[in-house]
Amino acid sequence: MTAIGAKPAAGAQMEPVPMAIGLILTLIIIAAAFVLTGSSMAVALVGIIVGGLLIGFGVHFVPVGGAPAAMGQAPGIATGVAMLAAGAGLAGLFGGAWAAELGFAVAIAGGAIGGGLMMAITCMMVTLIYVYGMGIPCASGKVAKDPISGDTQTEFKSQGTEGHGLPFSSYVGGVIGGILGGAGGTLIYLELLHIYEDKLPVILNAGIPAEVKTVAVSLAGIFAIGMFLVNAVLAAYNITGTTEGPADPKFKRFPRDIVASALASAVCGIVAIMIVL
């Protein structure tokens, strides 16, 4: 029995008490950042949290199929969310990091386009392999009609499966998820990069700030990767591994992940900021 094939037990219900605790902890961390480090750091921390929320929310759009999809028994991209996050999200992060010197808005847009483009290419190649390689049509198991294209699904769905291939709404969801994830990762990177470019020359006693720029870029990049993976995996736990994208009933669980991503990003973000204090 593989872990990916086991039926996960996480319920769909909201738990008010842990969610309230999570929100309160997040606010306490932001307040602590404000008191201990000043308003500029607190604003940066809020930016990091917003980036984490974008990543967590974006993962809910991505059609993660897992092992059942690889066997043509469930719709979605046939891999786990850790791989999709590492592929699509980091492609977005690299796109945004490349554009970091061209200004805030351009960099965020670059990250969003990088992530979205990577997911669009992934979804297209996955569909090609499903249709022409495995010989299965794309059919959703969760909805009778595709919410975007209006195509009927049930005639194409094989008996005993939860659907297969990559339905149109899942494709669109994947691209939206890539855009949100890429933008979120880039936002985290930019906030950290500004902090490190300001503070690292003081810590390292470097005469010329330009010398430490590579250190700042590398440090911000690895922190952004770490936070990206943490947020992506938490979102994957929320949807218990597999989803069909925005058409899936599991999509309605996203409020839980908003709290989870906010707290996780706040904790990781304050640690990342503390390294230069």
Next chain:
Amino acid sequence: MTVKVEVKAGGMPHNNIMALGLIGSLVCVYLTYLNQLGNTQVFSFFGALAVVFAIVWGSNAIKVLCSYGIGTGVPSAGMMSLGSGVIAMLLATRYGIAAPIVAVIVAGIIGAILGYIANNVLSMHIPVMIRSITELAIVGALTLMGFAALATGSFTLTPLMSGAAGFSSSFIGASIIAVAFMLGGIAIQHPFNATLGPNWEQDRMLMLAAECVFLSAVMMAIISFAFVGMMAAIISLIVTVVGWVYTYMQFIALSKRDAAAWLDAKPIVEPEVA
């Protein structure tokens, strides 16, 4: 409430492995500090041994967690481990000689909060969730600290950020840490993912974990030629290669023991065309 998928317990209890991994890893990381005391670099190879202890513990922790069926695949736990570990490890490097201890504490705090989020906010309700995520975050931090010590001979922030030819040629400045991140990630994800199933045996999984770490450490030892002296790097390379060959042969022997049958497959011989 979840039901445990794997019925097979067997082998050394997890608490013993945890104690061995934590203490062994910390001791080995601290042994690399002999570099600073003796003004040498030849003790860098202890960094590789620190990672072996950490990931042997980590792969068993992943087994404990993933036997409940977390639904996202085994690699996700490893990714979260390194993702939270790198954040704790980088903060800890600021604290000089106390860095490994601080890394364990900070990673423990981050891991406990992430575990609470996964277990309660996201209502996974897995009994070992908080503990396992905490352990995995500590494993991730110690893994990266071990690799940093192996590559540069040091685990504090200033040497990691300033290389021989300025800041841009350092462990962090040249983003070698990203390579260490992925090498550690591969090593921690693979062992349980490759050996799970009804025929799972603990000693085989742990041997595979050690083998994966040594293989990653060979890469880091090669990278260390750029940071430490020739002698120290050659010692690291020899230790890691010998460790890899030994653990690989042991793993093959254990695989033969557990296999139903072992056929020494040979390449298909192409018939001679006259």
